[in-house]
Amino acid sequence: MNMKQLALRAVLVIALDVLAASTWQFAVKQRANAAIDRLRAGSEVEIDAAEAPPEVLDARAAFLLRRNRIDEAQPLLDQALLRADAPIQMRMLFNMANARMRAAVAAIGKGDYDKAIPLVTLAKSEYRSALRLDSTYWDAKYNLDIAMRLVRDLPQAVGEDEEKPLQTPEKLWTDLPGVPKGLP
Missing domain, CATH: 1.20.58 (Methane Monooxygenase Hydroxylase; Chain G, domain 1)
Structure with missing residues (x-):
């Protein structure tokens, strides 16, 4: 074999490797897009939170949150905070x-x-x-x-002597004053 044939074979091997990698990435993206489409259509799609792409995590979390399943969506948010943009x-x-x-x-x-x-x-x-x-x-x-x-976020009162708790006969300020009405 001469140098031209070796170079040609090397280019062919590299091209086949690139083609295989591109095909694999395309298949992964197609599966992710199909899962996102099914979730947006309202179908239940189970995913592996540790392996799923961030876009699928987002779609699954949105699906769960629309159904008031906050506790199930929290691990997806945690994973997205680690890996998503x-x-x-x-x-x-x-x-x-x-x-x-x-x-x-x-x-x-x-x-x-x-x-x-x-x-x-x-x-x-x-x-x-x-x-x-x-x-x-x-x-x-x-x-x-x-x-x-x-x-409201109110500062907490701190007594001078931390060992003695403050004696208050009643709570002077409620944490939840009420549902606001109208514009801010």
Whole structure:
């Protein structure tokens, strides 16, 4: 064999390797797109959170949150925060916070304030995290403002002597003043 034939064979082997890798990547993306399409259509699609692409995590989380399955969506958000790019993280944080706010408002409507307060607090944290990723995201700013009106962030009083708790006959300020009405 001469040098031309060796070079030609080397180029052919490299081309076949590139073709195989491209075909494999195309198949992975096709499976991901099919899963996303099924989730958007409302079909239940189980995924492996540790292996699924971030776009599939986002679609599965949105599917679960539309059905008020917040606890099942949380591990997907955790995985996305480790592997996804900023826009997907921001969207998932925003969607999770909105789901928590919907659950909190429903709890307030039932008079279950003990359940509503932690949900609003978690939602505020997630809105703030989304705003850290994109400080110009107006919807997150607006929703954070509403959440802050529901449960205020007040500084905690610290006594001079930490060993003796403050004796207060009644709670002077409620954590949940009420559902805001109208525009901010």
